Amino acid sequence: MSIAGSPESVYHRRMVDEELRRAAKPLYRPLARALADRGVTADALTLAGLGIGLLCLGAIAAGHNLPALVLWLLNRLLDGLDGEVARLRKESREFGTFMDIVADFLIYGGFLVALAIQHPDARLALLVLFLAYYLNGCVFLALSSILERLRAERRTERGLHFRRSLTEGFETIVAGSLFLIFPAHVSLIAWVFATMVFVSAAQRVLDGRRMLERG
Incomplete structure:
Protein backbone atom coordinates (compact mmCIF):
# COMPACT_ATOMS: atom_id res chain seq x y z
CA MET A 1 0.00 0.00 0.00
CA SER A 2 1.85 3.07 -1.23
CA ILE A 3 1.04 6.39 0.37
CA ALA A 4 3.83 8.52 -1.05
CA GLY A 5 2.52 11.85 -2.23
CA SER A 6 -0.91 11.22 -0.73
CA PRO A 7 -2.56 13.30 2.02
CA GLU A 8 -1.60 10.52 4.43
CA SER A 9 2.10 11.04 3.73
CA VAL A 10 2.10 13.86 6.27
CA TYR A 11 1.99 11.16 8.93
CA HIS A 12 5.33 9.82 7.77
CA ARG A 13 6.98 12.89 9.22
CA ARG A 14 8.44 12.42 12.66
CA MET A 15 5.85 13.09 15.31
CA VAL A 16 6.51 15.90 17.80
CA ASP A 17 7.36 13.46 20.58
CA GLU A 18 10.04 11.79 18.47
CA GLU A 19 11.52 15.11 17.42
CA LEU A 20 11.72 16.28 21.03
CA ARG A 21 13.10 12.92 22.13
CA ARG A 22 15.85 13.14 19.52
CA ALA A 23 16.62 16.76 20.41
CA ALA A 24 16.83 15.91 24.11
CA LYS A 25 18.87 12.74 23.60
CA PRO A 26 22.26 14.49 24.06
CA LEU A 27 20.98 15.69 27.44
CA TYR A 28 19.66 12.43 28.87
CA ARG A 29 21.77 9.88 27.00
CA PRO A 30 24.76 10.25 29.39
CA LEU A 31 22.43 9.42 32.28
CA ALA A 32 20.99 6.48 30.35
CA ARG A 33 24.49 5.23 29.55
CA ALA A 34 25.56 5.54 33.19
CA LEU A 35 22.53 3.52 34.28
CA ALA A 36 23.10 0.90 31.58
CA ASP A 37 26.78 0.58 32.51
CA ARG A 38 25.76 -0.09 36.11
CA GLY A 39 23.48 -2.92 35.07
CA VAL A 40 20.17 -1.09 35.44
CA THR A 41 17.67 -2.65 33.04
CA ALA A 42 14.97 -0.90 31.06
CA ASP A 43 12.28 -2.95 32.80
CA ALA A 44 13.61 -1.82 36.18
CA LEU A 45 13.28 1.80 35.06
CA THR A 46 9.75 1.17 33.83
CA LEU A 47 8.79 -0.29 37.22
CA ALA A 48 10.55 2.55 39.05
CA GLY A 49 8.69 5.06 36.91
CA LEU A 50 5.41 3.33 37.70
CA GLY A 51 6.15 3.44 41.42
CA ILE A 52 7.03 7.13 41.26
CA GLY A 53 3.89 7.76 39.22
CA LEU A 54 1.75 6.10 41.88
CA LEU A 55 3.40 8.26 44.54
CA CYS A 56 2.58 11.26 42.37
CA LEU A 57 -1.09 10.25 42.30
CA GLY A 58 -1.14 9.96 46.07
CA ALA A 59 0.43 13.39 46.44
CA ILE A 60 -2.16 14.92 44.10
CA ALA A 61 -5.06 13.32 45.92
CA ALA A 62 -3.66 14.64 49.22
CA GLY A 63 -3.33 18.15 47.80
CA HIS A 64 0.47 18.31 47.80
CA ASN A 65 0.94 19.79 44.35
CA LEU A 66 4.60 20.80 44.51
CA PRO A 67 5.87 17.31 45.43
CA ALA A 68 3.40 15.91 42.90
CA LEU A 69 4.86 18.12 40.17
CA LEU A 81 15.02 6.79 29.83
CA ASP A 82 13.81 3.19 29.78
CA GLY A 83 13.74 2.98 26.00
CA GLU A 84 17.19 4.54 25.68
CA VAL A 85 18.64 2.14 28.25
CA ALA A 86 17.07 -0.77 26.36
CA ARG A 87 18.77 0.35 23.16
CA LEU A 88 22.13 0.81 24.86
CA ARG A 89 21.89 -2.64 26.48
CA LYS A 90 20.44 -4.16 23.28
CA GLU A 91 17.54 -5.58 25.28
CA SER A 92 14.42 -7.00 23.69
CA ARG A 93 11.60 -4.57 24.46
CA GLU A 94 8.44 -6.30 23.24
CA PHE A 95 7.19 -7.00 26.76
CA GLY A 96 8.82 -3.79 27.97
CA THR A 97 6.94 -1.75 25.38
CA PHE A 98 3.71 -3.45 26.44
CA MET A 99 4.34 -2.64 30.11
CA ASP A 100 5.39 0.90 29.24
CA ILE A 101 2.06 1.56 27.54
CA VAL A 102 0.10 -0.09 30.38
CA ALA A 103 1.95 2.06 32.93
CA ASP A 104 1.29 5.21 30.90
CA PHE A 105 -2.43 4.52 30.70
CA LEU A 106 -2.58 3.76 34.42
CA ILE A 107 -0.78 6.97 35.38
CA TYR A 108 -2.68 9.16 32.90
CA GLY A 109 -6.05 7.87 34.08
CA GLY A 110 -5.04 7.86 37.73
CA PHE A 111 -3.83 11.44 37.41
CA LEU A 112 -7.35 12.56 36.55
CA VAL A 113 -8.90 10.49 39.34
CA ALA A 114 -6.47 12.03 41.84
CA LEU A 115 -7.30 15.52 40.57
CA ALA A 116 -11.01 14.76 40.95
CA ILE A 117 -10.39 13.81 44.58
CA GLN A 118 -8.56 17.07 45.20
CA HIS A 119 -11.00 19.22 43.18
CA PRO A 120 -14.60 17.95 43.55
CA ASP A 121 -15.91 21.05 41.79
CA ALA A 122 -13.97 20.12 38.63
CA ARG A 123 -15.15 16.52 38.43
CA LEU A 124 -17.40 17.02 35.40
CA ALA A 125 -14.59 18.54 33.33
CA LEU A 126 -12.16 15.84 34.49
CA LEU A 127 -14.69 13.12 33.68
CA VAL A 128 -15.06 14.46 30.15
CA LEU A 129 -11.27 14.55 29.82
CA PHE A 130 -11.12 10.95 31.06
CA LEU A 131 -13.62 10.01 28.33
CA ALA A 132 -11.47 11.81 25.76
CA TYR A 133 -8.40 9.87 26.95
CA TYR A 134 -10.35 6.62 26.71
CA LEU A 135 -11.59 7.33 23.19
CA ASN A 136 -8.22 8.52 21.92
CA GLY A 137 -6.47 5.51 23.46
CA CYS A 138 -8.94 3.07 21.90
CA VAL A 139 -8.59 4.65 18.47
CA PHE A 140 -4.80 4.70 18.74
CA LEU A 141 -4.47 1.08 19.84
CA ALA A 142 -7.02 -0.23 17.34
CA LEU A 143 -5.45 1.60 14.42
CA SER A 144 -1.93 0.66 15.49
CA SER A 145 -2.90 -3.00 15.69
CA ILE A 146 -4.43 -3.01 12.22
CA LEU A 147 -1.53 -1.13 10.67
CA GLU A 148 0.92 -3.50 12.30
CA ARG A 149 -0.91 -6.38 10.70
CA LEU A 150 -0.95 -4.66 7.33
CA ARG A 151 2.67 -3.52 7.69
CA ALA A 152 1.51 -0.14 6.47
CA GLU A 153 3.65 2.14 8.61
CA ARG A 154 7.13 2.37 10.07
CA ARG A 155 7.70 2.01 13.80
CA THR A 156 8.61 4.89 16.06
CA GLU A 157 11.24 4.51 18.77
CA ARG A 158 8.52 3.48 21.23
CA GLY A 159 7.67 0.35 19.26
CA LEU A 160 4.06 1.18 18.36
CA HIS A 161 2.56 3.05 15.42
CA PHE A 162 2.08 6.63 16.57
CA ARG A 163 0.33 9.22 14.42
CA ARG A 164 0.92 12.94 14.36
CA SER A 165 -2.04 14.59 16.07
CA LEU A 166 -2.92 17.68 18.09
CA THR A 167 -2.13 16.08 21.45
CA GLU A 168 0.71 13.65 22.05
CA GLY A 169 2.94 12.77 24.98
CA PHE A 170 4.59 16.19 25.22
CA GLU A 171 1.26 18.00 25.39
CA THR A 172 0.11 15.60 28.09
CA ILE A 173 3.19 16.42 30.17
CA VAL A 174 2.47 20.12 29.78
CA ALA A 175 -1.20 19.70 30.68
CA GLY A 176 -0.34 17.65 33.76
CA SER A 177 2.12 20.30 34.87
CA LEU A 178 -0.42 23.08 34.34
CA PHE A 179 -2.96 21.23 36.49
CA LEU A 180 -0.48 21.22 39.36
CA ILE A 181 0.89 24.74 38.89
CA PHE A 182 -2.52 26.41 38.51
CA PRO A 183 -4.90 24.48 40.80
CA ALA A 184 -7.46 27.30 40.70
CA HIS A 185 -7.96 26.67 36.98
CA VAL A 186 -8.20 22.87 36.89
CA SER A 187 -11.67 22.89 35.36
CA LEU A 188 -10.72 25.30 32.57
CA ILE A 189 -7.53 23.39 31.76
CA ALA A 190 -9.49 20.13 31.67
CA TRP A 191 -12.13 21.49 29.28
CA VAL A 192 -9.50 22.92 26.93
CA PHE A 193 -7.37 19.80 26.95
CA ALA A 194 -10.40 17.52 26.56
CA THR A 195 -11.34 19.42 23.41
CA MET A 196 -7.81 18.98 22.08
CA VAL A 197 -7.82 15.25 22.83
CA PHE A 198 -11.20 14.78 21.13
CA VAL A 199 -9.78 16.56 18.07
CA SER A 200 -6.80 14.19 18.17
CA ALA A 201 -9.11 11.18 18.25
CA ALA A 202 -11.05 12.56 15.28
CA GLN A 203 -7.79 13.12 13.38
CA ARG A 204 -6.82 9.50 13.91
CA VAL A 205 -10.26 8.20 12.94
CA LEU A 206 -10.18 10.17 9.67
CA ASP A 207 -6.61 9.12 9.01
CA GLY A 208 -7.47 5.50 9.72
CA ARG A 209 -10.39 5.65 7.32
CA ARG A 210 -8.22 7.01 4.52
CA MET A 211 -5.43 4.55 5.18
CA LEU A 212 -7.61 1.47 5.49
CA GLU A 213 -9.84 2.29 2.53
CA ARG A 214 -6.70 2.48 0.41
CA GLY A 215 -5.64 -0.93 1.75
Whole structure:
Protein backbone atom coordinates (compact mmCIF):
# COMPACT_ATOMS: atom_id res chain seq x y z
CA MET A 1 0.00 0.00 0.00
CA SER A 2 1.85 3.07 -1.23
CA ILE A 3 1.04 6.39 0.37
CA ALA A 4 3.83 8.52 -1.05
CA GLY A 5 2.52 11.85 -2.23
CA SER A 6 -0.91 11.22 -0.73
CA PRO A 7 -2.56 13.30 2.02
CA GLU A 8 -1.60 10.52 4.43
CA SER A 9 2.10 11.04 3.73
CA VAL A 10 2.10 13.86 6.27
CA TYR A 11 1.99 11.16 8.93
CA HIS A 12 5.33 9.82 7.77
CA ARG A 13 6.98 12.89 9.22
CA ARG A 14 8.44 12.42 12.66
CA MET A 15 5.85 13.09 15.31
CA VAL A 16 6.51 15.90 17.80
CA ASP A 17 7.36 13.46 20.58
CA GLU A 18 10.04 11.79 18.47
CA GLU A 19 11.52 15.11 17.42
CA LEU A 20 11.72 16.28 21.03
CA ARG A 21 13.10 12.92 22.13
CA ARG A 22 15.85 13.14 19.52
CA ALA A 23 16.62 16.76 20.41
CA ALA A 24 16.83 15.91 24.11
CA LYS A 25 18.87 12.74 23.60
CA PRO A 26 22.26 14.49 24.06
CA LEU A 27 20.98 15.69 27.44
CA TYR A 28 19.66 12.43 28.87
CA ARG A 29 21.77 9.88 27.00
CA PRO A 30 24.76 10.25 29.39
CA LEU A 31 22.43 9.42 32.28
CA ALA A 32 20.99 6.48 30.35
CA ARG A 33 24.49 5.23 29.55
CA ALA A 34 25.56 5.54 33.19
CA LEU A 35 22.53 3.52 34.28
CA ALA A 36 23.10 0.90 31.58
CA ASP A 37 26.78 0.58 32.51
CA ARG A 38 25.76 -0.09 36.11
CA GLY A 39 23.48 -2.92 35.07
CA VAL A 40 20.17 -1.09 35.44
CA THR A 41 17.67 -2.65 33.04
CA ALA A 42 14.97 -0.90 31.06
CA ASP A 43 12.28 -2.95 32.80
CA ALA A 44 13.61 -1.82 36.18
CA LEU A 45 13.28 1.80 35.06
CA THR A 46 9.75 1.17 33.83
CA LEU A 47 8.79 -0.29 37.22
CA ALA A 48 10.55 2.55 39.05
CA GLY A 49 8.69 5.06 36.91
CA LEU A 50 5.41 3.33 37.70
CA GLY A 51 6.15 3.44 41.42
CA ILE A 52 7.03 7.13 41.26
CA GLY A 53 3.89 7.76 39.22
CA LEU A 54 1.75 6.10 41.88
CA LEU A 55 3.40 8.26 44.54
CA CYS A 56 2.58 11.26 42.37
CA LEU A 57 -1.09 10.25 42.30
CA GLY A 58 -1.14 9.96 46.07
CA ALA A 59 0.43 13.39 46.44
CA ILE A 60 -2.16 14.92 44.10
CA ALA A 61 -5.06 13.32 45.92
CA ALA A 62 -3.66 14.64 49.22
CA GLY A 63 -3.33 18.15 47.80
CA HIS A 64 0.47 18.31 47.80
CA ASN A 65 0.94 19.79 44.35
CA LEU A 66 4.60 20.80 44.51
CA PRO A 67 5.87 17.31 45.43
CA ALA A 68 3.40 15.91 42.90
CA LEU A 69 4.86 18.12 40.17
CA VAL A 70 8.39 16.91 40.91
CA LEU A 71 7.22 13.29 40.91
CA TRP A 72 5.25 13.82 37.69
CA LEU A 73 8.27 15.19 35.83
CA LEU A 74 10.49 12.44 37.23
CA ASN A 75 7.97 9.83 36.09
CA ARG A 76 8.01 11.28 32.59
CA LEU A 77 11.83 11.38 32.59
CA LEU A 78 12.02 7.68 33.46
CA ASP A 79 9.45 6.99 30.75
CA GLY A 80 11.95 8.35 28.25
CA LEU A 81 15.02 6.79 29.83
CA ASP A 82 13.81 3.19 29.78
CA GLY A 83 13.74 2.98 26.00
CA GLU A 84 17.19 4.54 25.68
CA VAL A 85 18.64 2.14 28.25
CA ALA A 86 17.07 -0.77 26.36
CA ARG A 87 18.77 0.35 23.16
CA LEU A 88 22.13 0.81 24.86
CA ARG A 89 21.89 -2.64 26.48
CA LYS A 90 20.44 -4.16 23.28
CA GLU A 91 17.54 -5.58 25.28
CA SER A 92 14.42 -7.00 23.69
CA ARG A 93 11.60 -4.57 24.46
CA GLU A 94 8.44 -6.30 23.24
CA PHE A 95 7.19 -7.00 26.76
CA GLY A 96 8.82 -3.79 27.97
CA THR A 97 6.94 -1.75 25.38
CA PHE A 98 3.71 -3.45 26.44
CA MET A 99 4.34 -2.64 30.11
CA ASP A 100 5.39 0.90 29.24
CA ILE A 101 2.06 1.56 27.54
CA VAL A 102 0.10 -0.09 30.38
CA ALA A 103 1.95 2.06 32.93
CA ASP A 104 1.29 5.21 30.90
CA PHE A 105 -2.43 4.52 30.70
CA LEU A 106 -2.58 3.76 34.42
CA ILE A 107 -0.78 6.97 35.38
CA TYR A 108 -2.68 9.16 32.90
CA GLY A 109 -6.05 7.87 34.08
CA GLY A 110 -5.04 7.86 37.73
CA PHE A 111 -3.83 11.44 37.41
CA LEU A 112 -7.35 12.56 36.55
CA VAL A 113 -8.90 10.49 39.34
CA ALA A 114 -6.47 12.03 41.84
CA LEU A 115 -7.30 15.52 40.57
CA ALA A 116 -11.01 14.76 40.95
CA ILE A 117 -10.39 13.81 44.58
CA GLN A 118 -8.56 17.07 45.20
CA HIS A 119 -11.00 19.22 43.18
CA PRO A 120 -14.60 17.95 43.55
CA ASP A 121 -15.91 21.05 41.79
CA ALA A 122 -13.97 20.12 38.63
CA ARG A 123 -15.15 16.52 38.43
CA LEU A 124 -17.40 17.02 35.40
CA ALA A 125 -14.59 18.54 33.33
CA LEU A 126 -12.16 15.84 34.49
CA LEU A 127 -14.69 13.12 33.68
CA VAL A 128 -15.06 14.46 30.15
CA LEU A 129 -11.27 14.55 29.82
CA PHE A 130 -11.12 10.95 31.06
CA LEU A 131 -13.62 10.01 28.33
CA ALA A 132 -11.47 11.81 25.76
CA TYR A 133 -8.40 9.87 26.95
CA TYR A 134 -10.35 6.62 26.71
CA LEU A 135 -11.59 7.33 23.19
CA ASN A 136 -8.22 8.52 21.92
CA GLY A 137 -6.47 5.51 23.46
CA CYS A 138 -8.94 3.07 21.90
CA VAL A 139 -8.59 4.65 18.47
CA PHE A 140 -4.80 4.70 18.74
CA LEU A 141 -4.47 1.08 19.84
CA ALA A 142 -7.02 -0.23 17.34
CA LEU A 143 -5.45 1.60 14.42
CA SER A 144 -1.93 0.66 15.49
CA SER A 145 -2.90 -3.00 15.69
CA ILE A 146 -4.43 -3.01 12.22
CA LEU A 147 -1.53 -1.13 10.67
CA GLU A 148 0.92 -3.50 12.30
CA ARG A 149 -0.91 -6.38 10.70
CA LEU A 150 -0.95 -4.66 7.33
CA ARG A 151 2.67 -3.52 7.69
CA ALA A 152 1.51 -0.14 6.47
CA GLU A 153 3.65 2.14 8.61
CA ARG A 154 7.13 2.37 10.07
CA ARG A 155 7.70 2.01 13.80
CA THR A 156 8.61 4.89 16.06
CA GLU A 157 11.24 4.51 18.77
CA ARG A 158 8.52 3.48 21.23
CA GLY A 159 7.67 0.35 19.26
CA LEU A 160 4.06 1.18 18.36
CA HIS A 161 2.56 3.05 15.42
CA PHE A 162 2.08 6.63 16.57
CA ARG A 163 0.33 9.22 14.42
CA ARG A 164 0.92 12.94 14.36
CA SER A 165 -2.04 14.59 16.07
CA LEU A 166 -2.92 17.68 18.09
CA THR A 167 -2.13 16.08 21.45
CA GLU A 168 0.71 13.65 22.05
CA GLY A 169 2.94 12.77 24.98
CA PHE A 170 4.59 16.19 25.22
CA GLU A 171 1.26 18.00 25.39
CA THR A 172 0.11 15.60 28.09
CA ILE A 173 3.19 16.42 30.17
CA VAL A 174 2.47 20.12 29.78
CA ALA A 175 -1.20 19.70 30.68
CA GLY A 176 -0.34 17.65 33.76
CA SER A 177 2.12 20.30 34.87
CA LEU A 178 -0.42 23.08 34.34
CA PHE A 179 -2.96 21.23 36.49
CA LEU A 180 -0.48 21.22 39.36
CA ILE A 181 0.89 24.74 38.89
CA PHE A 182 -2.52 26.41 38.51
CA PRO A 183 -4.90 24.48 40.80
CA ALA A 184 -7.46 27.30 40.70
CA HIS A 185 -7.96 26.67 36.98
CA VAL A 186 -8.20 22.87 36.89
CA SER A 187 -11.67 22.89 35.36
CA LEU A 188 -10.72 25.30 32.57
CA ILE A 189 -7.53 23.39 31.76
CA ALA A 190 -9.49 20.13 31.67
CA TRP A 191 -12.13 21.49 29.28
CA VAL A 192 -9.50 22.92 26.93
CA PHE A 193 -7.37 19.80 26.95
CA ALA A 194 -10.40 17.52 26.56
CA THR A 195 -11.34 19.42 23.41
CA MET A 196 -7.81 18.98 22.08
CA VAL A 197 -7.82 15.25 22.83
CA PHE A 198 -11.20 14.78 21.13
CA VAL A 199 -9.78 16.56 18.07
CA SER A 200 -6.80 14.19 18.17
CA ALA A 201 -9.11 11.18 18.25
CA ALA A 202 -11.05 12.56 15.28
CA GLN A 203 -7.79 13.12 13.38
CA ARG A 204 -6.82 9.50 13.91
CA VAL A 205 -10.26 8.20 12.94
CA LEU A 206 -10.18 10.17 9.67
CA ASP A 207 -6.61 9.12 9.01
CA GLY A 208 -7.47 5.50 9.72
CA ARG A 209 -10.39 5.65 7.32
CA ARG A 210 -8.22 7.01 4.52
CA MET A 211 -5.43 4.55 5.18
CA LEU A 212 -7.61 1.47 5.49
CA GLU A 213 -9.84 2.29 2.53
CA ARG A 214 -6.70 2.48 0.41
CA GLY A 215 -5.64 -0.93 1.75
